[in-house]
Amino acid sequence: MISTAEENYLKAVFKLETELQGTVPTGALAQSFNIQAPSVTDMVKKLASKKLLRYEKSKGVRLTDKGRKIAVAIVRKHRIWETFLVQTLEFRWDEVHALAEQLEHVHSEELIDRLDTFLGHPKIDPHGDPIPDKNGKIQATRAITLKMGEPGNTYKLIGIREDSIELLQFLNKLKIGLGSVLFIEDRESFDQSLRVKVDNKAQGFLSAIVANALLVVDA
Amino acid sequence: MISTAEENYLKAVFKLETELQGTVPTGALAQSFNIQAPSVTDMVKKLASKKLLRYEKSKGVRLTDKGRKIAVAIVRKHRIWETFLVQTLEFRWDEVHALAEQLEHVHSEELIDRLDTFLGHPKIDPHGDPIPDKNGKIQATRAITLKMGEPGNTYKLIGIREDSIELLQFLNKLKIGLGSVLFIEDRESFDQSLRVKVDNKAQGFLSAIVANALLVVDA
DNA sequence: TAATAAAATTAGGTAAGCCTAAAAATATTT
DNA sequence: AAATATTTTTAGGCTTACCTAATTTTATTA
Numbered sequence: 001m002i003s004t005a006e007e008n009y010l011k012a013v014f015k016l017e018t019e020l021q022g023t024v025p026t027g028a029l030a031q032s033f034n035i036q037a038p039s040v041t042d043m044v045k046k047l048a049s050k051k052l053l054r055y056e057k058s059k060g061v062r063l064t065d066k067g068r069k070i071a072v073a074i075v076r077k078h079r080i081w082e083t084f085l086v087q088t089l090e091f092r093w094d095e096v097h098a099l100a101e102q103l104e105h106v107h108s109e110e111l112i113d114r115l116d117t118f119l120g121h122p123k124i125d126p127h128g129d130p131i132p133d134k135n136g137k138i139q140a141t142r143a144i145t146l147k148m149g150e151p152g153n154t155y156k157l158i159g160i161r162e163d164s165i166e167l168l169q170f171l172n173k174l175k176i177g178l179g180s181v182l183f184i185e186d187r188e189s190f191d192q193s194l195r196v197k198v199d200n201k202a203q204g205f206l207s208a209i210v211a212n213a214l215l216v217v218d219a
Numbered sequence: 220m221i222s223t224a225e226e227n228y229l230k231a232v233f234k235l236e237t238e239l240q241g242t243v244p245t246g247a248l249a250q251s252f253n254i255q256a257p258s259v260t261d262m263v264k265k266l267a268s269k270k271l272l273r274y275e276k277s278k279g280v281r282l283t284d285k286g287r288k289i290a291v292a293i294v295r296k297h298r299i300w301e302t303f304l305v306q307t308l309e310f311r312w313d314e315v316h317a318l319a320e321q322l323e324h325v326h327s328e329e330l331i332d333r334l335d336t337f338l339g340h341p342k343i344d345p346h347g348d349p350i351p352d353k354n355g356k357i358q359a360t361r362a363i364t365l366k367m368g369e370p371g372n373t374y375k376l377i378g379i380r381e382d383s384i385e386l387l388q389f390l391n392k393l394k395i396g397l398g399s400v401l402f403i404e405d406r407e408s409f410d411q412s413l414r415v416k417v418d419n420k421a422q423g424f425l426s427a428i429v430a431n432a433l434l435v436v437d438a
Numbered sequence: 439t440a441a442t443a444a445a446a447t448t449a450g451g452t453a454a455g456c457c458t459a460a461a462a463a464t465a466t467t468t
Numbered sequence: 469a470a471a472t473a474t475t476t477t478t479a480g481g482c483t484t485a486c487c488t489a490a491t492t493t494t495a496t497t498a
Contacts, residue, residue, distance in 0.1 A: 005485060027445060039486050041447060046484090058446055058493055089333040099327055106321045114308040224455065246475060258456050260477055265454090277463055277476055 004105045006052070007074050008033070009043055013053060013063055014071035023060040069136055076132040078104040079125035080115050086126040087119060093126040093160075093178065094168030126178060128159005128215040146182060146194065147211040154183045155216035167213055174203060181219050223324045225271070226293050227252070228262055232272060232282055233290035242279040288355055295351040296331050297323040298344035303334055305345040312345040312379075312397065313387030345397060347378005347434040365401060365413065366430035373402045374435035386432055393422060400438050 012032050016024040026040040033040075048055035052067035063071060081103040085096040113134065116122075123139055125131055132138045149155055157180045160168065171177065176198055183197040192208035206214075231251050235243040245259040252259075267274035271286035282290060300322040304315040332353065335341075342358055344350055351357045368374055376399045379387065390396065395417055402416040411427035425433075 003484075025445080026447090035485090036487060037446060038448080038488085043485075085330075089330070089337055091329075091333070099325070099330060102325045102327075103322075106318070106325075108318055108321075110310075111304075111308070111318060114310070118308060222454075244475080245477090254455090255457060256476065257458085257478080261455075 002070065005043070006047060006050075007070065007105055009047060010052060010063065010067050010071040011074045011078075013061055014068060014075065017063060023056070023062055025060040028060075072132045072136040072138070074104050076134075076136075077106075077112050079129055079131040080112055080119065080122070082125045082127065083119055083122045083131070084115055087122075092168075092172065094165050094172065096126065097165075124158060128157075128161070128178070143215040143217050145212050146184070146196075146206070146214040146216050147192070147208055149182075149184050149194075149211075149216065151184045151186050151194075154181060154219040156181055156219040157214055158217050159215035161213045161215055167210070170210070174198065176203075176214075182214070182216060220326075221289065224262070225266060225269075226289065226324055228266060229271060229282065229286050229290040230293045230297075232280055233287060233294065236282060242275070242281055244279040247279075291351045291355040291357070293323050295353075295355075296325075298348055298350040299331055299334050299338065299341070301344045301346065302338055302341045302350070306338060306341070311387075311391065313384050313391065315345065316384075343377060347376075347380070347397070362434040362436055364431050365403070365415075365425070365433040365435050366411070366427055368401075368403050368413075368430075368435060370403045370405050370413075373400060373438040375400055375438040376433055377436055378434035380432045380434055386429070389429070393417065395422075395433075401433070401435060 009029065012029055013024050016028050016032065020028065026044060027037055029044070030037045030040045044053065044055045044061050047053050047067070048061070051064055052070065053061045053063050055061045078100045081100040082093075082096045085091040085099060086093050091099075116134075121133075122131055128143065130139050143158055145161065146155060146157075157176065157178055159178070160171070176182070181199050183200070185195040185197060185202075187194050188205070192211075193205045194208075194211050195205055196203050228248065231248055232243050235247050235251065239247065245263060246256055248263070249256045249259045263272065263274045263280050266272050266286070267280070270283055271289065272280045272282050274280050297319045300319040301312075301315045304310040304318060305312050310318075335353075341350055347362065349358050362377055364380065365374060365376075376395065376397055378397070379390070395401070400418050402419070404414040404416060404421075406413050407424070411430075412424045413427075413430050414424055415422050
């Protein structure tokens with residue numbers, strides 16, 4: 001059996017592998033959990049001995065296929081739970097992350113499959129991240145960031161590229177949510193901020209930083 | 220913060236206090252968890268130091284009000300999750316116990332309240348056990364066991380007085396489920412078994428033992 | 439390339455929650 | 469009430485997943 005701590009390591013390695021485009025140094029893991037480096041060394045040794053990742057001393061780790069499979073399964077659980085919390089229990093999307101972190105460690109394939117069916121096999125979670133299917137396939141999002149958008153075009157918000165609660169709450173204030181229709185009126189050449197209309201009502205400027213965090217598709 | 224292990228102890232003490240009508244010896248807890256007695260001694264000391272229960276050496280334990288409050292909250296969570304699994308995700312009632320044991324330890328009042336609302340504030344879980352309300356009030360079931368029923372009367376099954384999977388599966392075979400209408404045709408004086416009709420179809424005999432496990436109300 | 443800085447590992451330690459073996463307390467039987 | 473049986477506790481250990489301090493390895497800069 002695999003422990004909650006082990007699952008969290010695999011999930012973190014999975015995430016960092018893509019972010020860093022390769023081997024994950026132990027320090028990156030320590031930072032991501034806010035724990036001390038030696039704790040990570042211990043744990044990656046254990047996971048390596050379980051063949052869930054490959055560990056090269058002083059270099060870092062890579063997931064094995066076995067480890068990646070588990071990591072993806074956890075990501076799937078996390079995103080399905082988030083979808084359930086927002087879609088069915090009407091939580092706000094900025095409230096669900098911590099809860100999903102707990103729920104993702106409930107051991108039951110059957111439970112997740114039933115939830116998935118109940119939710120109508122959603123492809124994207126409330127943060128806009130793609131939900132891996134039962135076999136671990138992750139459907140690539142064709143989304144771009146709003147920053148990449150063109151003035152004069154209209155986009156639909158399908159996700160957020162950050163887990164920052166601050167950002168989510170800021171967007172809530174602006175009445176921007178999943179599905180919001182964003183029309184780019186203009187781009188300020190000075191700071192690359194965007195003047196946008198939200199759901200056809202003039203809204204004002206979004207900084208380039210914010211625009212870069214908004215995943216959109218053509219509307 | 221309270222750990223999963225601690226929560227399980229409080230839940231078990233709560234259950235055993237009613238079953239044994241008073242102080243719970245440490246041995247009863249050891250038995251209920253299938254662990255060794257010394258482990259229990261350690262844990263009850265810790266819980267006593269947290270004022271969640273009162274511990275009299277070599278005598279046993281009783282919940283404090285603080286401890287009971289937590290225990291009831293866990294029972295509430297467990298039963299709401301069971302209800303959700305059966306009512307919404309269409310699990311069979313004999314499949315949900317183990318899952319609810321995991322879900323009950325997810326820390327979030329808000330989550331349970333929203334589930335409760337989503338489910339329409341159910342009063343009774345799929346095993347027929349009453350669901351404590353937000354304040355910990357447990358509505359007494361007015362149910363009797365089928366064994367207490369009278370020949371010639373009709374009853375509706377609202378619950379089961381056992382957590383035995385065997386019993387639940389046996390009832391499934393007989394096509395007896397929550398809501399089934401049971402008409403007592405006759406009682407065998409030899410062994411107190413009951414001849415019943417299930418949902419108006421002649422079914423045959425239920426032993427006194429089974430009848431005693433079926434919670435019913437007048438239909 | 440040698441010196442220094444940064445990152446990672448080794449070594450030894452802690453708390454939680456379980457364990458076994460032995461001792462002590464309580465209950466039961468004669 | 470003494471002897472025996474049962475239950476509970478004490479004492480000391482183990483594993484998991486973390487810790488700090490010291491050392492070693494790797495990277496950077498002079």
